[in-house]
Amino acid sequence: MWQCLIWILCGAAQADDDWWVTSGTCRIDSDGCATSPRYPSRYTNNRDCEIEVAAGNTKAIMVAHFSTEARYDFLEVNDISFSGQIGPENVVPEGVIKWTSDYSVTNTGWRLCLQEVGVAMKFDARCGLSGVGLALAATLQGCDSPGMLDLPKLDSLAISMPDKWFGVHSVPYWRQQPDYWTHEAYAHDEHGNRHAEKSFNSCMNPKLHIENVCSGHGSCVPFGDDTGLSFCKCYPGYGGMECNSKRLSQTTAWFLALFLGPAGADQYYLGWYPQMLMTQVTSVLGLLLLAAISSSRLPGLCVFMAPWMYHVVVIGSAPAQAVRDRTAADLPRCAFVSFSLLWMGFLSLAICIYDVKYKTQVKRIMQDQFRNYSSAKIIA
Structure with missing residues (x-):
């Protein structure tokens, strides 16, 4: 009995050495896991706390539970904010973990545990292997047969691998960008409450009327005959997981590109502001080349x-x-081809007319200068 008590106390002391609460009402439970205030009950509004991680920590976070108000209540780990239903899974924490909740809407919070990074692997010493790939192959195929052909069937296999064989980084690459679930997940209940707990999608909510699924801008389509899952198929002009995003018009973007392309109006409409600036700079550079190189307009026109x-x-x-999102496919292909050819033909004709007129004027000026120069020479 006393041995079990000593083991529990030692385990708790070791868990506390991994991280500890420095401020606020977060807790480190008996299993060494960090929890939000009042967990598993709902946390309260306007609360914050900080948890300091031991220096040199190599353990990764295992998310036992994570449910916060998306985009308003945040858990910050390694300067990355997490909210909604997706927590910092497999993140190796460093420094201070911060928790903040706003003035409204609470949830059940979070429970995070630390675990060693690595995969349990164990090789038979008789294999005499020289590489990871060979070790895996030989272990799976057996070590008793020299040719590894007539092998006994393995009922179980335990494999261990040192941590140094794995590349570990503090924040996974897929966590360094905004989570698609945070912005697009379905969070409406049958009463229209936008702050309801997020779920898979509206098609899987049996309490919703068929007219209310997919934000009223789509219909539910089965993912497969045997899966029981359905997803939103949006009507033309709408996009997103719940068809709640109105798409921009392809026709509008194309007309802007056709008539105001050098000014980057089409890129501004699509939201690509850096590309808009690059287009404007290129257009100005082309005009400068047209003005600077009078002998040939080809370089300036190309730019x-x-x-x-x-x-x-x-x-x-x-x-x-x-x-x-992608723009709505509201531009007929025949209209695009016809008007594009007509517009390019019009531009080519306009450039040719201007070039002919310009060269005619230059030739007339040269003839006038020659005529005046010759008459002046005869009079002299």
């Missing part, structure tokens, strides 16, 4: 026209990608 025509073709040939 000025290339990005313009590129955007006209890319946006018109298929729904263009905007910052949030």
